[in-house]
Amino acid sequence: MFIGHFAVGFAAKKYAPRASLAALLAAPLFADLLWPPLLLLGWERVRIDPGNTKMTPLDFVSYPWSHSLLMDVVWASLFALGYYLLARYWAGTIAIWLGVISHWVLDWITHGPDMPLYPGGPRYGLGLWNSVAATMLVETAMLAVGLWLYVRETRARDRIGRYAFLAYVLLLLVFYFGDAFTAPPESVGQIAWPGLIAGVVMMVWAWWFDRHRMQAKTPALEFQ
Numbered sequence: 001m002f003i004g005h006f007a008v009g010f011a012a013k014k015y016a017p018r019a020s021l022a023a024l025l026a027a028p029l030f031a032d033l034l035w036p037p038l039l040l041l042g043w044e045r046v047r048i049d050p051g052n053t054k055m056t057p058l059d060f061v062s063y064p065w066s067h068s069l070l071m072d073v074v075w076a077s078l079f080a081l082g083y084y085l086l087a088r089y090w091a092g093t094i095a096i097w098l099g100v101i102s103h104w105v106l107d108w109i110t111h112g113p114d115m116p117l118y119p120g121g122p123r124y125g126l127g128l129w130n131s132v133a134a135t136m137l138v139e140t141a142m143l144a145v146g147l148w149l150y151v152r153e154t155r156a157r158d159r160i161g162r163y164a165f166l167a168y169v170l171l172l173l174v175f176y177f178g179d180a181f182t183a184p185p186e187s188v189g190q191i192a193w194p195g196l197i198a199g200v201v202m203m204v205w206a207w208w209f210d211r212h213r214m215q216a217k218t219p220a221l222e223f224q
């Protein structure tokens with residue numbers, strides 16, 4: 001799953017409006033942000049295998065540290081704890097904990113049977129990726145709902161808040177639909193390096209435009 005993870009982060013803004021969108025996105029994307037550096041370190045492995053599922057030419061040979069349920073619970077707890085110590089904001093802390101774990105659940109629905117319960121443990125996957133149409137329908141619908149919640153919860157303070165946000169969404173869609181029509185990568189480096197760089201850029205960019213948006217509704221407390 002790709003834009004579906006972004007959908008979770010955008011939607012979380014409704015429940016944790018004072019948390020930065022960057023943190024709310026980094027949580028559901030955490031496993032995928034961790035994956036490229038682990039590939040480069042050789043701790044996790046992927047094989048290029050066109051036709052593995054209809055949606056991706058990748059065979060996820062082994063990714064116990066980024067993509068097992070047990071490790072995702074560990075990452076969720078560490079991320080949530082770190083966030084709580086910095087921000088002292090319960091709604092954001094809970095959104096982050098649930099967000100990190102949501103990655104496993106959503107990947108379990110989309111991937112073939114390669115999602116481990118724990119490192120070295122049994123692997124599961126319902127295989128939504130065997131249908132391109134179904135995958136795109138589900139993910140596009142998820143993103144639409146996530147964006148709708150985000151747009152209702154926030155409003156642009158200035159042009160950056162409006163246009164940098166719109167450009168972000170547009171780029172997500174271009175990545176997502178463009179990827180379905182491009183040739184498979186030729187090497188693991190061609191996945192890991194762009195993945196690593198894109199991950200950092202997308203988080204910083206989200207932090208940037210989100211700072212230029214504000215809560216659409218003034219919290220009731222401010223009237224008291």
Ligand SMILES: [Zn+2]
Pocket residue numbers: 001031032067103107
């Ligand atoms: Zn993933």
